[in-house]
Amino acid sequence: MPQVAFHTLGCKVNHYETEAIWQLFKAAGYDRTEYESQADVYVINTCTVTNTGDKKSRQVIRRAVRKNPDAVICVTG
Numbered sequence: 001m002p003q004v005a006f007h008t009l010g011c012k013v014n015h016y017e018t019e020a021i022w023q024l025f026k027a028a029g030y031d032r033t034e035y036e037s038q039a040d041v042y043v044i045n046t047c048t049v050t051n052t053g054d055k056k057s058r059q060v061i062r063r064a065v066r067k068n069p070d071a072v073i074c075v076t077g
Contacts, residue, residue, distance in 0.1 A: 004030040005039035007060050010047030014077055018045045021076075038068050046077040
């Protein structure tokens, strides 16, 4: 089964949205894995209201690219 990993930055709304996105992946036959694990798809749900938020978001994106350069990386928020 394909693997999807999530990382959420930001408020409670972002966490709710991440859970809703997970339900869509689950219905499509994906298994959920930890963000630090190898995955076929990485979903990063972020909020970049501050410079610190921007920096953290870029770090999380780079980690996913290093973990699996062939993965689909989706950034939303």
